[in-house]
Amino acid sequence: MLSRQTSQRIAFIVISLSALIVVAPILFIVGYIVVQGVGAISWEFLTGFPYNGMKSGGVWPAIVGTLWLTLGTAVVAVPVGVGAAIYLSEYAGDNQLTRAIRIAIINLAGIPSVVYGLFGLGLFVIFLNFGTSILAGSLTLGIMTLPVIISTAEEALRAVPQSFRLVSVSLGGTRWETIRRVVLPQALPGIITGIILGLERAAGETAPILFTVAAFFLPRLPHSIFDQTMALPYHLFVISTQVPGMPVRIQYGTALVLMFFVLSMNVLATLIRRHYRRQRVW
Amino acid sequence: MHSMRGQHKTSIIPYCLLLLIGGALLGSGCRPQTDTPVAAAATAIQNKGSDTLVNLALAWAERYQSVHPEVSVAVTGGGSGTGLTALVNGTVDIANASRQIKAEEMTAAEANGITPMEFVIARDAIAVVVHPSNPVDQLTLQQISDIFSGKITRWTEVGGEDRPIVLLSRETNSGTHVYFLEEVLRLGDSENKTLFSTDTLLLPSSEGIGVEVRQNPNAIGYDGLGYVTEDMKTLAVSAAPGEPYWPPTAETVNAGQYPIARDLYMYTAGEPTGAIKTYLEWILSAEAQQIVLDLGFVPVGGE
Amino acid sequence: MKRQPVSLSEFLIERAIQVFGISAIVLVALIFFFLIREGVPAFFEVPLSSLFGARWYPIEDYFGLWPLILGSLIITLGAAILSLPLGLATAIFIAEIAPTWVRDILKPFVEVLAGIPSVVIGFIGMLVFAPALRVALNLPTGLTAFSGILLLAWMALPTIVSVAEDVLDSVPTTYRDAGLALGMTRWQVIWRIVLPAGRSGVLTALMLGVGRAIGETMTVMMVTGNAPRLPLTPADLFMPARTMTATIAAEMGEVAQGSPHYHVLFAVGLTLFVITFVVNMAAAMVVFRQVKRGERMLS
Numbered sequence: 081m082l083s084r085q086t087s088q089r090i091a092f093i094v095i096s097l098s099a100l101i102v103v104a105p106i107l108f109i110v111g112y113i114v115v116q117g118v119g120a121i122s123w124e125f126l127t128g129f130p131y132n133g134m135k136s137g138g139v140w141p142a143i144v145g146t147l148w149l150t151l152g153t154a155v156v157a158v159p160v161g162v163g164a165a166i167y168l169s170e171y172a173g174d175n176q177l178t179r180a181i182r183i184a185i186i187n188l189a190g191i192p193s194v195v196y197g198l199f200g201l202g203l204f205v206i207f208l209n210f211g212t213s214i215l216a217g218s219l220t221l222g223i224m225t226l227p228v229i230i231s232t233a234e235e236a237l238r239a240v241p242q243s244f245r246l247v248s249v250s251l252g253g254t255r256w257e258t259i260r261r262v263v264l265p266q267a268l269p270g271i272i273t274g275i276i277l278g279l280e281r282a283a284g285e286t287a288p289i290l291f292t293v294a295a296f297f298l299p300r301l302p303h304s305i306f307d308q309t310m311a312l313p314y315h316l317f318v319i320s321t322q323v324p325g326m327p328v329r330i331q332y333g334t335a336l337v338l339m340f341f342v343l344s345m346n347v348l349a350t351l352i353r354r355h356y357r358r359q360r361v362w
Numbered sequence: 363m364h365s366m367r368g369q370h371k372t373s374i375i376p377y378c379l380l381l382l383i384g385g386a387l388l389g390s391g392c393r394p395q396t397d398t399p400v401a402a403a404a405t406a407i408q409n410k411g412s413d414t415l416v417n418l419a420l421a422w423a424e425r426y427q428s429v430h431p432e433v434s435v436a437v438t439g440g441g442s443g444t445g446l447t448a449l450v451n452g453t454v455d456i457a458n459a460s461r462q463i464k465a466e467e468m469t470a471a472e473a474n475g476i477t478p479m480e481f482v483i484a485r486d487a488i489a490v491v492v493h494p495s496n497p498v499d500q501l502t503l504q505q506i507s508d509i510f511s512g513k514i515t516r517w518t519e520v521g522g523e524d525r526p527i528v529l530l531s532r533e534t535n536s537g538t539h540v541y542f543l544e545e546v547l548r549l550g551d552s553e554n555k556t557l558f559s560t561d562t563l564l565l566p567s568s569e570g571i572g573v574e575v576r577q578n579p580n581a582i583g584y585d586g587l588g589y590v591t592e593d594m595k596t597l598a599v600s601a602a603p604g605e606p607y608w609p610p611t612a613e614t615v616n617a618g619q620y621p622i623a624r625d626l627y628m629y630t631a632g633e634p635t636g637a638i639k640t641y642l643e644w645i646l647s648a649e650a651q652q653i654v655l656d657l658g659f660v661p662v663g664g665e
Numbered sequence: 666m667k668r669q670p671v672s673l674s675e676f677l678i679e680r681a682i683q684v685f686g687i688s689a690i691v692l693v694a695l696i697f698f699f700l701i702r703e704g705v706p707a708f709f710e711v712p713l714s715s716l717f718g719a720r721w722y723p724i725e726d727y728f729g730l731w732p733l734i735l736g737s738l739i740i741t742l743g744a745a746i747l748s749l750p751l752g753l754a755t756a757i758f759i760a761e762i763a764p765t766w767v768r769d770i771l772k773p774f775v776e777v778l779a780g781i782p783s784v785v786i787g788f789i790g791m792l793v794f795a796p797a798l799r800v801a802l803n804l805p806t807g808l809t810a811f812s813g814i815l816l817l818a819w820m821a822l823p824t825i826v827s828v829a830e831d832v833l834d835s836v837p838t839t840y841r842d843a844g845l846a847l848g849m850t851r852w853q854v855i856w857r858i859v860l861p862a863g864r865s866g867v868l869t870a871l872m873l874g875v876g877r878a879i880g881e882t883m884t885v886m887m888v889t890g891n892a893p894r895l896p897l898t899p900a901d902l903f904m905p906a907r908t909m910t911a912t913i914a915a916e917m918g919e920v921a922q923g924s925p926h927y928h929v930l931f932a933v934g935l936t937l938f939v940i941t942f943v944v945n946m947a948a949a950m951v952v953f954r955q956v957k958r959g960e961r962m963l964s
Contacts, residue, residue, distance in 0.1 A: 088852035092762055098754030099763075102822055103771065106778045109789055131424055133417045133657070160685045167686025171679075177687070183949055184689035190873075190945035191696065191938060192880025194910045198917065198934040202699040206922060211453060223692055230689065256675045284782030287882040287910070291917050296438040297420055299427055300406075308436070313784045317883065320788045322413060322439060322567040324589040328792075335785050346780040350773060447921045470921065526805040533891075533915050534724045543724075557722060560732070563808055563890035563905045566915050570791070570887075577796045580805045 110343075113335050120333025134297060134323050139334050144301050145214075145309035146283055146341065149293065152218025152305065153225055153282040158275055160222075161229030165271070168230070169237035170259055189227035194287040196224045201291040215305040217293025221282040228278035236270025237263060269356035273349045280345040284338065286313040296322070312338040407638055410438040411445020411458030412537050413567060414486060414586040415626055419458055421653050422645055433637050442537035449629055450474055455638050457629040460486065460537030460586070471631075478629045483645050485660035487587040487610035488542060488622040489596040491571070493579040498522040500598040500607040503621060507547050509582060512559025517580075529562040530571045530583030538568075541624055542584055584622075587615075588658040615660045626659070700938050704931035711925050716932075721893035721907070723916065723926045732893040733933065736810070736906040737879055739896050740889065743814035744821055744878040749871050751818070752825030759826070760833040761855055779823035787887030790816050795888050802903065808890030810906035816884050821874040828873055832866030833859055865951045872948040876941050879910075886911035909933050 128138030164181075172178040200220030210216040240263050248258040264271075286294075294314035302309040316334045319326050409419055416439035423435035438444075445457035446464075450471045463471075463478055471478050490506060492498060498521055501509075508514045510529055517525045532539045548554035565571050571583040575594050587610050590596055598607035601621040614620035634642055644650055651661035708716070711728050718729030755775070759768050794816065795807030802811075836859045844854040860867070890905025893912075913930050920927040 084850045084853065088850045091852045091856070095754045095758050095762060098751050099758040099771065102751055102755045102778075102819070102826070103774050105819060106774055106781075109781065109786070110777070112789065112793070113785070133420045133424075160688050163682045163685030164688055167682045171682065172686065181687060181689055183946065184693045186949045187693050187942055187945050188689055190876040190880070190941045192882065192910055192941060194880070194882040194913050195696070195700070195934045195937050195941075198703075198913060198931060199696045199699050201917065202703050202931070203695065207699075226689065226692070254675065256679055280780055284780070284784070286782070286784045287914055290914055295436065296416060297423075298436045299423060299434050300436075308438070313782050313883075316788060317784050317887075318439075320791065321565070321570045321573075321887065323417060324569055324572055325591045326569065331788070331792075335788055338782060339785055342780050342782055343777060346776060350776070441918065443920065444918050451922065467921070528806045534722065535916055535918070535920075540724060557720075557725065557727075560720065560894045561892055561904065563806065563892050564907070564915070565808075565891065566886055573791060574806065574808065578799065578806055 110339065113332055113339055116328070117332035117334075117336030120329045121336065125330075125333055126337070129299070130297065134319055135326055135330070139312065139315060139337055141298060141301055142310040142312045142315035142334070143337065143341075145311040146313075146338075148214050148302060148305075148309055149217055149221060149289065149311055150279050150283045152214055153221040154275065154279055156218055156222025157225040157229050157278060157282075161226050161275075161278070162233050162271060164226070164230045165233030165237055166259060166264075168234050170255070170263065185227045185230055188223075189231075191224075192287075193224060193285055194290075196220055197288040197291050199223075200288060205292055211306065212291070212293055212295075212308050213306045214293055214302055214309055217289045217309075217311075218305070220288045220292045221285065224285070224288055225278040225282045228281060229274050232274025232277065233267070233271040236267040236274065239270065240266045269352055273353045276345050276349040276352070280342050280349070283345065284313055284342045286317055289314060312341060405433055405637065407433065407435045407456060407641060408438075408448075408454040409435055409456045409458065410448050410454040412442040412460040412626070413439040413532075414442075414460040414536070414538050414588070415458040415484075417588065418484060418626075418654060418657050418659060421657060422650055425650070425653060426641060426644060430640075433641065435641065441533070441535035442540075443535050446478075446629065449478060449631055450476060452476065452631065455630065456642070459627045459629060460624070461540055462627065463629060476631045478631065479633060481628045481630070481642060481646075482625045482662055483628050483642075484626045484651075484654045484662055485615055486624055486626050487615045487620050487660065488538060488546075488584055488624070489587050489590045489610040490582065490584050490599060490622075491575050491590055491594040491596055492582050493575060493577075494593060494595045495579050496522060496595060498597065500600065502600050502603050503546060503549060504603070506599070507549060507556065510542075510547055510558055510562065511556045512561060523579075525580050527582055528574075528578060528580040529559060530574055530581055531558060531562045531564055532568065532571065532585070533564050533566055538584070538586055542622075545624075546584075546622060586659070590658065612655065612660045623660070625662075697938065700931055700935040703928060704933075704935035705928075707925065707928035707932040710928060716929070719895050721912070723920075723929070726925070728925070728929045729893075730929075730933065730936075732895050733907055733909045733912050734936070735896050736889075736893070737908040737910070737937075739902065740810050740813045740817060740885060740906060740908055741875055741879040743810070743902065744817035745871060745875045747814065747818035748821045748825055748874050748878070749867075752822050752870065752874065753829050753867065755822065756826045756829035756833060757855060760830050761851070761859070775823050775826050778820070782883075783820065783881060784883040784887075786816060786820060787884040790884060790888040804903055806890060806905065808888055808905055809903050810889055810896060811902050813885045813889040813906070813908070814902070816888060817878045817881055820881060820884065821877045824877045825870045825874045828870035829863075829867060832863035832870065835866065836862045869948045869951045872944050872951075876944045876948070879944075880937065880941060882910040882914050886914055891915065909937050913937075 125138040127140050129140055130137040200216055204210045204216035204219050205212055244262050245258050248262045289311055293308060295308040295310050296318055298310055316338055319334060320331050416437060419437045423437050426435060442459040442461050446459055446467050448454040449457035450467060452474065501520060505520055509527060514520060515527055517523050517527055547556045568585050568589040571585050572591060575581045575583050596610055598609045599621055600607040608614040608619045610620050615623040630638060654661040715728045716730055718727060719731050720727040720729045721732050759771050763771060790812060795812045798812055799807030840858050840862060841854050844858045885908050891907045891911055892905035893907040894904060896906055913933055917930050920930065
């Protein structure tokens with residue numbers, strides 16, 4: 081029988097090792113991609129079109145496409161997501177409907193991304209006849225992003241102390257005035273963090289855009305939301321699996337750009353959260 | 363406040379309906395706008411289909427645009443079926459295919475009022491590829507069929523090292539897959555119902571096969587000659603035991619010697635006109651066919 | 666209480682917020698509806714004997730779903746089984762053991778992992794991880810179910826770690842203090858008090874991890890080899906496998922709209938939807954029960 085202290089030591093060592101197993105590969109992957117990919121990064125790579133069967137040139141149209149899709153996702157998901165969060169935090173009563181909404185949000189969050197792709201294909205591309213387009217892709221990604229935005233925004237709204245609301249109402253403010261002038265400004269940093277985290281996920285997704293928007297190669301940038309577009313995640317998939325004799329350097333360079341794009345959003349969200357948490361007066 | 367909540371609750375259902383109706387209206391309202399890309403097709407050619415052809419199509423599109431900047435050719439892969447489906451649905455101008463259009467696709471097209479026109483724009487040898495260290499140099503069609511259907515499972519059975527054979531194939535949506543099934547596994551016999559072994563790895567694309575063949579000495583795969591790079595080994599193939607083994611090259615394909623070769627196609631919706639017609643004529647020109655050769659495919663001559 | 670007369674714009678905004686509020690319900694219903702609309706015809710167009718066959722080869726009209734379902738199942742379960750103890754251990758490390766500065770470094774790291782796009786992990790998996798695994802385990806190929814399991818287990822970790830952390834945090838400090846006051850070591854407190862108190866939460870973490878793993882698409886498509894074999898023995902873990910998600914992603918792009926193959930792929934999507942729905946509902950039930958218990962404790 082081990083002594084209590086020894087068993088604690090063994091347990092802590094095992095646990096620390098597990099944490100190491102979790103963390104070390106993250107360092108490895110990020111580091112490996114940076115080391116392998118940084119040589120490919122140049123102004124021409126970032127702002128040029130791919131040419132020579134994509135074996136040369138840059139990733140500009142994919143960057144632009146991902147920006148379009150991220151923006152489109154925001155346009156779709158932010159009003160609906162924040163609106164839903166306001167509803168849940170400020171209006172909803174403790175009843176069956178609210179419970180149903182919560183269950184629906186949990187389920188939306190759990191639906192596999194490729195199933196969103198199927199849904200987007202069925203509803204937007206075919207049934208509503210948007211075709212494979214930025215519109216269809218943004219709607220699909222937007223719906224996928226909703227649960228993230230709703231739950232983080234609701235959390236931020238709920239964190240605003242009830243006393244703030246009471247003061248506003250007692251001064252004669254209507255419910256919406258209270259929300260707009262008091263609750264929303266206080267909750268804004270938290271909401272923005274949630275929005276960025278949601279958009280980060282959308283920007284990195286491949287499966288939902290496979291059938292709704294992504295193009296293998298386009299010689300020009302998209303002109304409208306009815307155009308197809310290239311996008312960074314799909315571009316990485318394409319050049320790592322479909323183009324023969326693709327220089328590894330360009331593959332890693334593209335992976336690096338994608339990772340940088342997504343992780344900088346992550347860092348931004350973390351910074352905003354930290355900054356305002358420190359400033360918070362209540 | 364609490365009394366307000368009660369009212370809100372009951373007044374929600376109509377809005378639920380409103381959202382649905384609104385969505386439906388939005389959809390129908392947007393329908394005419396989808397004509398935009400088609401209307402702009404005077405200068406933008408939509409080209410989609412076979413992954414085998416996608417790099418060739420890309421190279422053509424690039425070269426053509428450097429000469430004709432007023433025309434933009436958008437190229438997308440996805441497989442022969444993808445391109446032909448899009449042609450049938452009226453969403454592309456030119457479909458690339460590494461196989462001929464199927465009867466059911468033809469019927470579907472005609473039901474949509476489209477008569478697909480066929481153009482042979484290049485030829486392709488399907489190379490059987492292995493790891494460079496693999497000592498096996500040549501196989502008969504029958505041996506290849508037995509390997510991919512799972513009857514032969516070790517390299518020793520075809521004169522190689524004592525290793526398991528790992529089968530690599532393109533996904534089933536690729537024209538190359540279908541061609542390989544019909545002409546190699548089933549040896550061109552339509553009564554033959556041989557299937558790929560269920561152990562066959564189905565890789566999402568050509569380069570997936572390349573990645574695995576380059577690093578795995580157990581692997582055998584097949585792919586269009588245009589996808590073969592120097593760090594893979596191609597096998598010489600003979601049509602039947604006793605007949606000569608031929609390596610896959612432009613010469614052996616044009617001489618009809620290499621047994622696994624096929625035509626590559628482009629399809630248009632009806633007789634091509636305008637920019638599409640000019641583009642197809644250019645593709646069959648000597649300049650464009652030189653690109654075919656450069657990319658490892660076999661040019662179609664005498665145009 | 667008397668409210669001021671509301672303006673029209675305020676009225677409209679409040680109505681819009683209500684509509685947005687129920688949007689989640691409408692969307693889940695809409696997704697379910699479309700999957701049924703496009704997926705259910707498969708059961709009429711394709712004979713059931715084919716759908717429940719052992720062979721998936723759609724271009725020859727073999728639509729056997731078993732290889733796909735079992736492929737998804739072994740990879741998901743394998744990933745969950747590996748991921749749960751690792752995630753739990755990491756959460757314990759972060760919440761109970763690590764000094765503050767280590768914690769401040771670790772937490773963002775785990776978030777970074779959640780942020781790496783799955784196509785990037787698939788890319789590294791295909792180019793670096795699978796070949797290394799083939800050599801290390803002397804396998805015929807590295808593109809196996811096992812590669813998928815390892816990568817998915819790792820990718821499901823952020824979900825499991827963050828839920829498990831919440832669980833550990835939710836156990837009242839008084840419980841710990843009581844344990845320590847009785848002379849227990851910190852480990853005994855964690856093992857005998859904190860973990861049992863957070864049991865149901867751990868279950869939630871496991872289910873959400875399963876939900877995450879079963880839906881993962883790009884990574885599994887790039888590393889598992891996608892051979893639609895029936896995985897029946899443990900040795901099959903080290904053979905290629907094909908999941909439901911990879912099948913949809915690989916094949917949906919090319920099928921003719923309205924063909925049996927198209928409908929079968931939607932039916933596969935419907936199956937995935939139903940599985941994740943059940944898993945998430947189960948997780949939600951645990952969460953709701955917990956909330957209720959928490960409320961009882963407070964009142």
